[in-house]
Amino acid sequence: MNMKLKGVLAALLFSISLGLSSGVLAQDVAPINVNTADAELLAELPGIGPSRADAIIEERETNGAFESAADLERVSGIGPATVDRLQGQVTFE
Structure with missing residues (x-):
């Protein structure tokens, strides 16, 4: 796999992980x-x-x-x- 494709895939995985973790941050917490x-x-x-x-x-x-x-x-x-x-x-x- 060439380096450019690896970089794109790494960026995509990073973005997905941020999206998934933001759901955790958005949970309701007591005021x-x-x-x-x-x-x-x-x-x-x-x-x-x-x-x-x-x-x-x-x-x-x-x-x-x-x-x-x-x-x-x-x-x-x-x-x-x-x-x-x-x-x-x-x-x-």
Whole structure:
């Protein structure tokens, strides 16, 4: 088998494996409670990461619990686009 064909087949297999694994990533997971989660758990949310996770915790300790996703805009660096990505992935109970 020539090298070009091997490369195409390798790329195809890689693409297929990514497609199959994305189904695993898309599984339903329990929403994260922003008012009780630790920094490690918060950092797993899309658009958050370690520094924003720390900022979320600092904000809730300083100014009280969050009541909705829109309240997360109180945190520096979190805007409407991030809040939109978090819908359905966070709770506030």
